[in-house]
Amino acid sequence: MDSQRRLFKPFAIPLLLIGLILLSIFDLSLGSVNIPFNEVVKILLGGISENEAWQNIILKIRLPRTLTAIMAGAALSIGGLQMQTLFRNPLAGPSVLGITAGSSLGVAAVMLATGSAATLLSIQQLGIGGSWLIILASTLGAGLVLFLILLISFKIRDNVVMLIVGIMVANITIAIVSIWQYFSEPEQIQEYILWTFGSLGGVTNEQLGILAVVVGFGVFASFFLSKTLNALLLGESYAQSMGLNIKWARIIIITITSLLAGAITGFCGPIGFVGIAVPHLTRSFLNTSDHRVLIPSCVLVGAILMLFCDIIAQVPGSSTVLPVNAITAIIGSPIVIWIIVRRRNLKKSF
């Protein structure tokens, strides 16, 4: 068993990469218009398709959605991995610790801002400036909540207590948004509620560039933090005794996580589940806690899972699109339960 797992390791990343590419192409071929698989590949490779409409659909509509799914999966997974290591808690993740709720507060603040006509539509019309506004609001909201949790974590050493505090802070944040909604105009609320369903399709080409910059920066920065995160595996006291500056490590890790989770939440809505589940799946499959392996692998596993959920959300063979937020939970949770029951080592591998 053990030697089998070790054999699997060197092939893991190439295998995941191949899986990611295949799923991406499959995802691109899905939608209300049926485009053959080989045509999708041809268009992607820069060839000219006989059908100009197909080319437009693929490159202008479906490619941004697929790329958004890949980035969302990668960013949320990395955020979750960092939170789980920092708090040394297997239940930590962007959505549980209230980071997503903080993002919602930030977005609500922009969308529901009283009096102004700051609906999602008008923000989209603002172009890049508006995108930055949402990312900024969402990140600030996420950062605010995380900072609060960080402050409390200096007082509390117990991880379980810390987690409960995180959930409570998330509740307070959600309550504030509720009150805000209560006093807002129906049209503004509608925009906001649509946003909370989660959507990978609402990201325009321009916004995609911004998202790519933020997510790319976040993922690279986390990879640079591999050594720090590895040291934190032994707990903060040991990390400190090995010369790690805990205060800065905490601040940097939390900033990167809020940036990643904040940006994705801002554009795609609050997508739950992925952040918690992917790190566990990855650790369990690769049988390692080394972040130098885990970070690239989490990016791939996260992207694959998100693409898979997006494919389901498209409901292949129909023109219906379901809210992706619901799909990640409905599809993802049974997968995780199945894996826990089958492998029984999710806790052991943490």
Add this chain to the structure above:
Amino acid sequence: MKDSILHTDRLSCGYKSKKGASTILNDLSLKLEKGKLTSLLGANGTGKSTLIRTLAGVQPAISGSVLMDDQLLGDLSGREIAKKLSLVLTERVHVGNLTVFALISLGRFPYTSWLGKLNSKDHEIIEHALASVKMLEFANTHIDELSDGERQKVMIARALAQDTDIIFLDEPTAHLDLPNRVELMHLLRELTHKFEKSILMSTHDLDSALKLSDELWVIDRDHQLSEGAPEDLILSGKVEKAFEQDELNFDYQFGSFEKLPAAYTKEVSIEGDQLIAIWLKNALKRNGIKTIENGSETILIKGDRANYHFELKGRDGEYSTIKRLLLKLNNL
């Protein structure tokens, strides 16, 4: 050649809060001797952990200074301290998915590049650390498959991989059973003598500390610290003072604490094999029977450890075990 590797100058440690500082240990001028095993003893709450944390630079001193190799601790960066001093803590590390090798390689943290890549020298040091704690064959084992004793040895190997002259251990034997405790203490002794490591460990294990440490730091209930050879501190009564409690007595012959019976109900004398006599005395004492020269009864020990029984002088009957003998004595 200098004999101390770390010393303090009028160091006071404790906790700083908004209301002011609460000092636990005052005005310490200590020397940690090079290449020696020093044990830090003291009852709970006397400040052992505070002292270790302050000496390790994890907690700021209230006043005074700590000098490591004649450099002020406050002037050293975290990484510089990490190259001079490593820690082994009481808390159990909760990480399942690391191999022994991977965990020990974390000890190379202060030396490796930004990605933590190990070069051939790092590999050599890690393997040497593994060999030093005799865990070489466990290199690819996962941490969660180890026993508590093996786990603690791995944590010590991690400290060795950090390649520091000084190692602090905070109650390293707390979770271990007796054989593992003894083995660990001997391992630490070996490290001090073979590799010139200077080791300071806090412990509650009075027995092993008195037998195996080169040096003792004892903190008494008034937060006074005394240093010296274990035997000197026993004879001067410092050890007794540190742990004294109303109902407990310090046995100066064995270096351990015991509770004396409220009153002795009988006085007996013993004749026969010396070794059996020691354990018989122990049993008698526990049952409120004092052993004296001319007691009301005389117990005769017949035979030796391989085959023995007891008789009572002037009475009929043989008793094959201490338990049976005690039953008889209590019914006299």
